[in-house]
Amino acid sequence: MGGMKYLLALDQGTTSSRSIIFDPQGKVIAVAQKEFTQHYPQPGWVEHDAEEIWETQLKTAKEVLKKAKLSAKDISAIGITNQRETTVAWSKKTGKPVAKAIVWQDRRTAKFCDKLKAKGEAKRIGAKTGLVIDAYFSATKMHWFLQNVPEAKALAKADELAFGTIDSWLLWKLTEGQVHATDVSNASRTMLYNIGTGKWDADLLKLFGVSASALPEVKPSSGVFGETSLLGGSIPIAGIAGDQQSALFGQVCTQPGMVKNTYGTGCFMLMHTGTKRIVSTNNLLTTVAWQLGDGPMEYAVEGSVFIAGAVVQWLRDGLGIIKKSSDVEELAASVPDTGGVHVVPAFAGLGAPHWDQHARGLICGMTRGTTKAHIARAALEGIAYQVADILNAMQADADMKLRELRVDGGASNNNLMMQFQADILGVPVVRPVVTETTALGAAYLAGLGVGLWKSPKEIASQWEAEKRFKPAMAPAKRKTLMAGWAGALERARSGE
Numbered sequence: 350m351g352g353m354k355y356l357l358a359l360d361q362g363t364t365s366s367r368s369i370i371f372d373p374q375g376k377v378i379a380v381a382q383k384e385f386t387q388h389y390p391q392p393g394w395v396e397h398d399a400e401e402i403w404e405t406q407l408k409t410a411k412e413v414l415k416k417a418k419l420s421a422k423d424i425s426a427i428g429i430t431n432q433r434e435t436t437v438a439w440s441k442k443t444g445k446p447v448a449k450a451i452v453w454q455d456r457r458t459a460k461f462c463d464k465l466k467a468k469g470e471a472k473r474i475g476a477k478t479g480l481v482i483d484a485y486f487s488a489t490k491m492h493w494f495l496q497n498v499p500e501a502k503a504l505a506k507a508d509e510l511a512f513g514t515i516d517s518w519l520l521w522k523l524t525e526g527q528v529h530a531t532d533v534s535n536a537s538r539t540m541l542y543n544i545g546t547g548k549w550d551a552d553l554l555k556l557f558g559v560s561a562s563a564l565p566e567v568k569p570s571s572g573v574f575g576e577t578s579l580l581g582g583s584i585p586i587a588g589i590a591g592d593q594q595s596a597l598f599g600q601v602c603t604q605p606g607m608v609k610n611t612y613g614t615g616c617f618m619l620m621h622t623g624t625k626r627i628v629s630t631n632n633l634l635t636t637v638a639w640q641l642g643d644g645p646m647e648y649a650v651e652g653s654v655f656i657a658g659a660v661v662q663w664l665r666d667g668l669g670i671i672k673k674s675s676d677v678e679e680l681a682a683s684v685p686d687t688g689g690v691h692v693v694p695a696f697a698g699l700g701a702p703h704w705d706q707h708a709r710g711l712i713c714g715m716t717r718g719t720t721k722a723h724i725a726r727a728a729l730e731g732i733a734y735q736v737a738d739i740l741n742a743m744q745a746d747a748d749m750k751l752r753e754l755r756v757d758g759g760a761s762n763n764n765l766m767m768q769f770q771a772d773i774l775g776v777p778v779v780r781p782v783v784t785e786t787t788a789l790g791a792a793y794l795a796g797l798g799v800g801l802w803k804s805p806k807e808i809a810s811q812w813e814a815e816k817r818f819k820p821a822m823a824p825a826k827r828k829t830l831m832a833g834w835a836g837a838l839e840r841a842r843s844g845e
């Protein structure tokens with residue numbers, strides 16, 4: 350493949366490490382993927398071995414080059430995109446992690462979060478970071494390391510401790526300990542970064558006991574971070590973004606008001622708001638979308654649903670009513686509606702816009718005629734209703750009506766669910782040809798970082814729709830169904 354240069358995206362997700370090579374037209378050339386171990390040492394705890402993350406990531410990067418029959422000299426730049434918030438603590442001297450990484454889903458700091466809320470910290474933290482107080486974000490995880498891991502405490506005292514989200518950890522390993530940096534989008538998920546000033550916030554560092562010297566340098570999402578020589582030649586690392594922001598970029602939602610929703614294990618909906626920082630009055634998060642080179646900081650509002658595709662896994666593994674995830678569509682389509690059944694998949698509490706840590710899942714509205722098909726259909730609709738709650742909150746925050754919703758992620762392949770989503774939203778749902786949008790976003794950022802393109806405008810024409818789902822439900826029916834969902838949701842809530 351002489352002459353042409355390619356982009357390599359490293360997509361480090363919650364359950365697997367992936368590497369994808371794209372050509373300059375944004376077409377996938379090759380993919381390599383490796384799952385890694387999830388550690389659940391106690392109820393509510395979720396950990397990853399940072400060394401295993403690095404090893405699987407490096408392996409897939411080498412493998413994807415082999416598959417594509419390319420070498421380092423054929424790659425213009427590397428882009429990193431990652432599961433967000435997950436926190437690694439390591440020694441700057443030895444480069445070794447002091448403990449397992451604490452994953453974004455880990456709830457061990459929920460009590461500490463309750464204390465912070467009781468102390469009335471929500472307003473100050475919200476104003477500085479755009480986040481709500483929740484165990485989800487990195488700051489309380491860093492605090493936990495400092496309180497509970499003696500080596501972290503000792504290294505912090507000697508000024509030899511490094512903290513980082515997964516992007517920083519991979520960058521450190523790729524540059525063999527030369528670069529300790531992160532990008533603005535990942536920094537914005539730590540709860541230590543002031544998204545207005547663009548700096549680590551001194552008050553918050555004090556509140557969580559973290560010293561600035563342990564934190565990575567914050568840089569634009571696109572631009573050269575460093576170089577790696579581990580793939581058989583020197584390659585610049587020129588783009589970094591958290592996976593949801595990266596998917597927003599890969600969906601080319603680069604104009605204010607454009608929205609994407611990713612249907613994976615959970616759902617993450619982001620609306621680009623340009624250089625304007627919208628403060629949600631409906632319990633959504635304000636987050637940094639990206640910063641391109643020396644351009645301005647761009648923002649997004651975000652709603653996160655903790656359980657989406659995971660409810661389909663539960664139908665498969667918990668109830669055993671389907672063999673594989675994709676079977677759910679045929680089963681659900683075998684009945685014309687749910688027969689009044691609702692499934693509220695609040696297995697891990699409720700995320701945005703409800704933020705109820707203690708809510709639990711339920712199935713309601715069953716009659717003697719209810720079958721597994723009704724339950725399967727209601728489970729899919731339960732995903733779509735949660736997304737509708739978020740979009741309604743977003744439209745209220747931005748005071749606008751959405752023109753179309755761009756979708757991606759494994760569960761977006763479900764046509765029945767996508768049609769119901771369009772129906773219940775009253776907004777067209779559009780699925781692109783390239784659904785590897787997370788990795789594509791990182792490739793785009795890296796390409797911009799080395800000047801392969803001059804601006805996102807040059808990339809916009811690469812986005813192409815594969816299927817468009819048009820809303821076909823009468824508004825009165827939509828209203829009745831949404832009211833039914835609201836009733837079910839109320840029953841699932843903890844009353845906290």
Ligand SMILES: Nc1ncnc2c1ncn2[C@@H]1O[C@H](COP(=O)(O)OP(=O)(O)O)[C@@H](O)[C@H]1O
Nearest residue numbers: 613614658659661662674675758759760762763
């Ligand atoms: N056809 C389908 N219908 C509904 N859900 C599906 C379908 N195919 C896959 N899923 C769900 O999508 C999720 C996998 O999507 P993926 O984007 O790979 O997730 P993640 O990146 O969070 O691991 C799983 O939870 C799976 O149950």
Ligand SMILES: O=P(O)(O)OC[C@H](O)CO
Nearest residue numbers: 362363432433453592613
């Ligand atoms: O790794 P994913 O795709 O499940 O995404 C995780 C999110 O970034 C968590 O905020």
